[in-house]
Amino acid sequence: MGYFQVFLLLALIPGSTGLDNGLLRTPPMGWMAWERFRCDIDCRKDPTNCISEKLFRDMADRLSEDGWRELGYEYVMIDDCWMSMQRGSDGRLQPDPDRFPGGIANLARYIHDRGLKLGIYADMGSATCMGFPGTTLDKVELDAQTFASWGVDYLKFDGCHSNAIEQSIGYPLMSKALNWTGRPIAYSCSLPAYLGGLPPNVNYSYLGNICNLWRNYDDIEDSWASVKSILDWYSTNQDDLQPAAGPGHWNDPDMLIIGNFGLSLDQAQAQMALWAIMAAPLVMSNDLRTLSADARAILQNRVAIGINQDPRGIQGRRLLQELGHIEVYWRPLSHSANALVFLSLRQDMPYLYRNSLANLNFPAGSFEAYDVFSGKTLSGLTDHTIFTVSINPSGVVMCSAVGEANLPLRGSVDLKITHKKYSACSY
Numbered sequence: 001m002g003y004f005q006v007f008l009l010l011a012l013i014p015g016s017t018g019l020d021n022g023l024l025r026t027p028p029m030g031w032m033a034w035e036r037f038r039c040d041i042d043c044r045k046d047p048t049n050c051i052s053e054k055l056f057r058d059m060a061d062r063l064s065e066d067g068w069r070e071l072g073y074e075y076v077m078i079d080d081c082w083m084s085m086q087r088g089s090d091g092r093l094q095p096d097p098d099r100f101p102g103g104i105a106n107l108a109r110y111i112h113d114r115g116l117k118l119g120i121y122a123d124m125g126s127a128t129c130m131g132f133p134g135t136t137l138d139k140v141e142l143d144a145q146t147f148a149s150w151g152v153d154y155l156k157f158d159g160c161h162s163n164a165i166e167q168s169i170g171y172p173l174m175s176k177a178l179n180w181t182g183r184p185i186a187y188s189c190s191l192p193a194y195l196g197g198l199p200p201n202v203n204y205s206y207l208g209n210i211c212n213l214w215r216n217y218d219d220i221e222d223s224w225a226s227v228k229s230i231l232d233w234y235s236t237n238q239d240d241l242q243p244a245a246g247p248g249h250w251n252d253p254d255m256l257i258i259g260n261f262g263l264s265l266d267q268a269q270a271q272m273a274l275w276a277i278m279a280a281p282l283v284m285s286n287d288l289r290t291l292s293a294d295a296r297a298i299l300q301n302r303v304a305i306g307i308n309q310d311p312r313g314i315q316g317r318r319l320l321q322e323l324g325h326i327e328v329y330w331r332p333l334s335h336s337a338n339a340l341v342f343l344s345l346r347q348d349m350p351y352l353y354r355n356s357l358a359n360l361n362f363p364a365g366s367f368e369a370y371d372v373f374s375g376k377t378l379s380g381l382t383d384h385t386i387f388t389v390s391i392n393p394s395g396v397v398m399c400s401a402v403g404e405a406n407l408p409l410r411g412s413v414d415l416k417i418t419h420k421k422y423s424a425c426s427y
Ligand SMILES: *[C@@H]1O[C@H](CO)[C@@H](O)[C@H](O)[C@H]1NC(C)=O
Pocket: 018, 019, 020, 021, 022, 178, 179, 180, 181, 182, 183, 184, 185
């Protein structure tokens, strides 16, 4: 299927004038079932963890009672495997009657009563990825109306079992259909991941007009290798991806797996820090009922969340890859603040990374820095101070710092020459 044909079809759909639903001015925050709970539908053998209304009520209880909602974690999101294997006699999608006996509208009320929002999942195609009823082109409008009538606040629209032409029609059509319902429903598009995630196959300006966020790349798995490969793909392609993000339209490198089995504490901090830098959705997929205190502390770190939710909505980028397997990431924030992450991809021991602000082409001056995870502050740092950060293997040091920055958001080749102002964390 040629890209050229797809583009011609896109051009036939009139009036793509921008997604104007007022939602997700900052990246969404919440909880989603998929990475941790997958398609576990055997409620007889596994009643606690199966995809059922109980699971989502449990998570809503935790979000509202354990301090998450106040920090911004507000969406409770159903992924695949919630449906009955058949549409109803009226043609509508319906939940599995044994696992969701109260229906989705009831679940939505339960979630809304707790000051939270409900996300649901559908698939542009003949079946969902796990084989439940898909949303073919003739069903797009009906499904949007069904979701709105239930009180759904967010739709993840996957793309299994459809071809590029169907997707090129179905994704913008769903955007319009959601709008026509009159209910503000955030719209997450899996489309770019199915097209390789990069121009010219994906037109990100166009996508920003029809979707609030989009999955660009592979599904996350419960491992550091998966986090690293996602981070590396986004950073390698940041010149294409970084400008696509902004208030109301975000890149989505997928869920936070902090609190599961695959990450050490340092790696968990690294995911939190780097997802904050990338202006990524902070959507956890873990078990909030059994989360460790350490994982909770990382996920509830107010400064990391504040960096992620910065109202300017500028996605950060990788600035440097040192030969010693240290990487430096940067994101400009409101109020002349900046976030910096020093990431170690080493496998030996805590690494003492030395640099000076002048060497990073900072302007002359003094700076104030705050270490996001240790809470230490440092003032009186000047551009010529040699600073040292101690970075654990597969860990990060994340800092926020006040001071003007004027680094280029595109093009990394001449970075060392062109950036003028900067601020850093130091000790
Ligand atoms: C639908 O789109 C119009 C025009 O873009 C916008 O003003 C309106 O707020 C949208 N409504 C919803 C519910 O998204």
